[in-house]
Amino acid sequence: MTFISIEFLIFFTVIVFAYYLIPHRWRWVLLLAASYSFYASLSSYFVLLLLLSTAFSYSTGIMIEKQETKEQKKKVMLAGICVLLFFLGWFKYFNFVNDSIRAISAYMDWNYAIPYQEIVLPLAISFYTFQAVSYLVDIYRGKQKAERHYGYFSIYFAFFPQLVAGPIERAKKLLPQFKVEQTLKYENLSYGMKRIAWGFFKKTLIADRLAPIVASVYDSPDPTGSQIVLATVLFSIQLYADFSALSDIAIGCARMLGIKLTENFKQPHLAVSIADFWSRWHITLSAWLRDYIFVPLCKGRKKRSEIYLVIIITFLISGIWHGAAWSFVLWGLIHGFYRVFGDHTKHVRGKMATFTQLDRSPTLHKWMKIATTFLLVCFSRVFFRSDSVTAAFENAQLFLTPSSWRPSGIIEAFELFSLLDLVIFTFFFVIVQLFHYIERKNASTWNWLSQRPAFARYAVYVLLIVSILVFGASGQGFVYGGF
């Protein structure tokens, strides 16, 4: 039962009805049962691991709180984190490390006998492990009290709208919301439904329509340079549509239950720098990395070079978190390099803008920065999308070859689409851009829409529903669902 299915819509409708019908004191039972059922429908083998991780984090949290000295608290916290990371490492990184050691051994002519192990990655382990780590660290730091109610804590760990791919929430924000009695509010239901519909729209009409086109190039043994350029740009659009749709559906579902989740995206492809990009893309992960990796590692360091090293390490961890492969490590390193380079050359770039008088045309300057940032992000995504490091370097070389950017070649590459599919995709892509444009001009497109005449509003809602029903492609999993 994935988000994009009739089964999920039926399941969720039943949960919403039941949620508001039963007394508040029993709602946690309902949410917990719903969360475990949802997880079991996707990954029944690993429910036990989820239960075990929950119990472990719950008891470790209490143990940290019970310690008398800061030093003792730290020891318990570190031990707890090590155990959680051991699970994550075993399931997600064992083969990565094993394969890497084997490759080095073969190169060095050493004898290394441990073969490849068939290990299935438990669904959502990266997400709930990060939530658990933040919970333990916050208790240690005194920002969060250890939760004593096992039921509420378990929902925090496994809340089904955000379990699979975030947003990565902090206990401080989520736990109190579960405990407060949520009343049935028209605004919550209405807003939640709109966000879910918008998520379905982006996923089925943009992401899943692009997925086979991108795959046809990246799976091809000999793509042309222009095809790589086009497919990489399309992959960026696909990835954004896919992941932001997942967040939209999560936020919408939670809102219908009266729970407010953190926004995860703010039109990231309009970022004016890499730093800006990371404040708009997967915001909850960026905030997590900042609070639990970057800030602790920066403690006591004042030299610029040391801070840069910490930035690189933080992005390296971000890369490894995304996937257990060297191509993801390189992707993280590239972003770390971008970030450091951007910071180091900020002053020089400002001077250059003055020298070329670019700063006299702020709009042009801004759009040039947006275009540059987008292309840098696209380049890094060559590594994100390629199946191996070798393929990534080959594709990156094609991406950087000037002849790959010939307009005639890129126009020809559009023939990867059938003409009909291109027309359909373009139509829906324009709608998404229109939505973003309105959002930039107003605080929220949904608020803007609510001020339009009833006919216009209904037309938009009907267009959304009919488009999803008729043109919505399905069958592709969520990219971030695999992390």
Place this chain on the structure above:
Amino acid sequence: MGRLFIKLIIIMTMALLLFIPVNSFVKQSRSYNINDDILTFKKNPYPVDIINLGASHSMYGYYFKPTGLSHLDLALPAQTIQYDFKLLKEYDQYLKPDGVVIVSISQMTFVNVETEDAGRYYEILDRTQIEPFNLLDYYRYLHLPGTNSESFTSALSSKWKNFKWTSHQSWANDGKNYAERKSEYVEEQYRKATEKNYVEQNVRQLKEILDYCKEKGYQVILTMEPVHQTYQEHFDEDVMNRLVFQYLNSLELDVPFLNYMNDQRFADNKDYFLDSDHLNSAGRKKYSWIVYEELKKLGYF
């Protein structure tokens, strides 16, 4: 809350009113009704002299009416050999005792394994034969095909046949573009199939079909339909050996194999083809006569 409920009703009703004509458009489309002949046969079955299995080459390949033979065409586009067998077992009860089963072999025979559109088998096969079977998908396919974007796009494509890139037209660049794209597609599928050991699975399935026919006493023949010369250029002897014949020869079959792929009566005549690898109505009639004559020579009729 009543306000929200009324709004939802209005929106859903409007959406439904727009959806109904779309759904009916898909239901009436050629692509949705691709199994129509088999379905008609299922409703009014009769004894047949000849059954042909296979994918689109076979589906567009045979028309035995002028020969006086009664014929059941069980071939469907991109049909896997697994579904060939399932259909044969479902409909062979109508094959006359001395009937003939034509098993069509193409470049895709040993490569195809995943059925892209199981929906078209819902009405012509027993449910238990369809894997994986999902009740929701079943009712959705039968009653709400408009909710399947691929069905809708196929219906639109068949309505606007010429709405394609110039280079994607069937005979653009003398059919070479089409043949090249098809060749790339087949190579890609072959690569995946060898990686996942689908080829061996399909070879075994062909053997099972032939053993089944032998057990039932049917007369079997393997065929390969004619293609245009632009297509042949991409599927020369080496390529065909790699994709098909190395596997076929390994079975050491004692079944006649009529290979018309490079038949010069068709190879350079576009008038017989829809595109460079599918026969049109004229090609189908001519080819079926040739096969019929050959079957007679072999003593099948």
